[in-house]
Amino acid sequence: MKVFSHERLARLAGERGMPEEYLHDLRVVSSVLPFKVNQYVVDELIDWSAVPDDPIFRLTFPHRDMLPPDIYEHLSALHLSAADPGVIRKAARDAHAQLNPNPGAQLEANVPTHRGRRLLGLQHKYAETVLVFPSQGQTCHSYCGYCFRWAQFVGNAEIRQAATGVADVVAYLADSPTVTDVLFTGGDPMIMSAAVLDRWVSPLLDPALEHIRTVRFGTKALSYWPARFTTDHDADDVLRLFERIVASGRHVAVMAHFSHPRELATEQARRAIARIRATGAVIRAQAPLIAHVNDRAQDWATMWQQLVELGVVPYYMFVERDTGARSYFSVPLTRAWQVYTDAIRSVSGLARTARGPVMSAAPGKVLVDGVVRIGGAEVFSLRLLQARDAADVGRQFFAHHDPAAEWFDDLRPAFGSWWPA
Numbered sequence: 134m135k136v137f138s139h140e141r142l143a144r145l146a147g148e149r150g151m152p153e154e155y156l157h158d159l160r161v162v163s164s165v166l167p168f169k170v171n172q173y174v175v176d177e178l179i180d181w182s183a184v185p186d187d188p189i190f191r192l193t194f195p196h197r198d199m200l201p202p203d204i205y206e207h208l209s210a211l212h213l214s215a216a217d218p219g220v221i222r223k224a225a226r227d228a229h230a231q232l233n234p235n236p237g238a239q240l241e242a243n244v245p246t247h248r249g250r251r252l253l254g255l256q257h258k259y260a261e262t263v264l265v266f267p268s269q270g271q272t273c274h275s276y277c278g279y280c281f282r283w284a285q286f287v288g289n290a291e292i293r294q295a296a297t298g299v300a301d302v303v304a305y306l307a308d309s310p311t312v313t314d315v316l317f318t319g320g321d322p323m324i325m326s327a328a329v330l331d332r333w334v335s336p337l338l339d340p341a342l343e344h345i346r347t348v349r350f351g352t353k354a355l356s357y358w359p360a361r362f363t364t365d366h367d368a369d370d371v372l373r374l375f376e377r378i379v380a381s382g383r384h385v386a387v388m389a390h391f392s393h394p395r396e397l398a399t400e401q402a403r404r405a406i407a408r409i410r411a412t413g414a415v416i417r418a419q420a421p422l423i424a425h426v427n428d429r430a431q432d433w434a435t436m437w438q439q440l441v442e443l444g445v446v447p448y449y450m451f452v453e454r455d456t457g458a459r460s461y462f463s464v465p466l467t468r469a470w471q472v473y474t475d476a477i478r479s480v481s482g483l484a485r486t487a488r489g490p491v492m493s494a495a496p497g498k499v500l501v502d503g504v505v506r507i508g509g510a511e512v513f514s515l516r517l518l519q520a521r522d523a524a525d526v527g528r529q530f531f532a533h534h535d536p537a538a539e540w541f542d543d544l545r546p547a548f549g550s551w552w553p554a
């Protein structure tokens with residue numbers, strides 16, 4: 134697979150007709166945030182006649198507004214003065230610290246402790262589901278500009294986390310009878326070879342882990358590299374692995390990241406979806422709502438309708454979280470709710486399995502359920518779809534309606550405290 138990053142990405146953009154001014158921005162931004170684009174995305178997904186406003190170009194290529202202005206100016210000056218690469222790397226590392234690498238301290242807070250040891254590379258926030266970050270799956274076929282996992286990609290060991298072996302996972306799960314779902318995530322677990330993936334998955338099929346009923350794979354490979362399930366040399370082995378999990382009586386859930394209907398349009402993607410479905414796995418689709426890429430209701434309505442036709446279940450519309458290139462991609466909560474509502478109203482009930490807009494915030498998965506008037510005050514009606522404590526799931530609560538709010542931390546309780554006694 135041919136991939137482009139750093140100087141190769143600049144050369145590619147130049148060959149595709151991007152002006153020198155843009156190439157400078159590209160070099161500056163990609164010296165701080167990670168960018169990687171592969172041949173499939175370049176050839177099959179980006180409409181070069183519509184660049185720079187093309188949604189997939191916006192999704193995968195740098196833009197100067199992805200950096201706060203002061204960081205941009207600083208790095209830009211270093212590049213213009215042809216500063217030593219070591220100096221630029223140091224400035225980039227300083228910038229990383231300002232870009233909120235572990236949003237909400239989620240990684241830290243949710244790492245389980247087992248027999249006195251913290252199991253890095255595992256996250257256990259909700260009783261029924263454990264997340265596994267396999268060390269070999271900490272990259273993706275191509276990168277999204279808004280990725281909140283970028284800390285995993287920039288090679289800074291202090292802000293990186295990954296599980297190094299499946300033994301810890303098995304031992305932890307054996308002692309965790311409430312867990313029914315294991316979710317392999319990354320990066321993208323589908324970057325791993327079938328043989329490596331097998332080493333992570335097969336031990337979960339052990340009779341001692343009968344309580345594990347669902348194996349989920351969070352992936353954007355159906356968008357960025359559908360060949361993973363069609364023509365890659367070990368594509369069939371991946372599908373056989375799915376079949377083996379299904380044959381064990383468990384559910385295989387492919388949590389596919391689809392940002393735009395364009396990603397569903399290629400022959401490769403459609404064939405990959407069909408082949409995965411033929412294994413008995415169910416594909417569910419989720420993505421964040423992001424400015425410049427999918428912030429129109431029509432984008433979602435079209436995507437959900439096509440997903441249903443392809444046999445994929447719409448699952449979550451997320452709110453982009455507060456990290457990295459946030460300001461470039463963020464959409465105010467009020468607008469996100471409007472986009473969701475408009476999209477939902479224009480599709481049939483079968484596509485209304487998509488829930489959103491949802492924030493994965495400190496208290497749990499918070500749904501923006503609407504903007505309503507209560508006692509003369511305009512408020513956000515919020516609901517916990519997921520919570521650390523099962524007793525809080527489904528709980529409704531209210532926040533002042535701040536039209537500029539973009540994330541949970543921007544919200545204030547409408548009635549004194551979040552949880553009125």
Ligand SMILES: *Cc1c(COP(=O)(O)O)cnc(C)c1O
Pocket residue numbers: 256258259262264493498518519
């Ligand atoms: C979303 C999420 C899950 C899975 O939640 P579901 O609502 O069951 O899909 C598990 N763990 C974490 C940390 C999550 O963010």
Ligand code: SF4
Pocket residue numbers: 272273275276277279280281282283319320321352353390
């Ligand atoms: S596919 Fe997911 S993990 Fe990979 S770059 Fe995009 S948002 Fe990040």
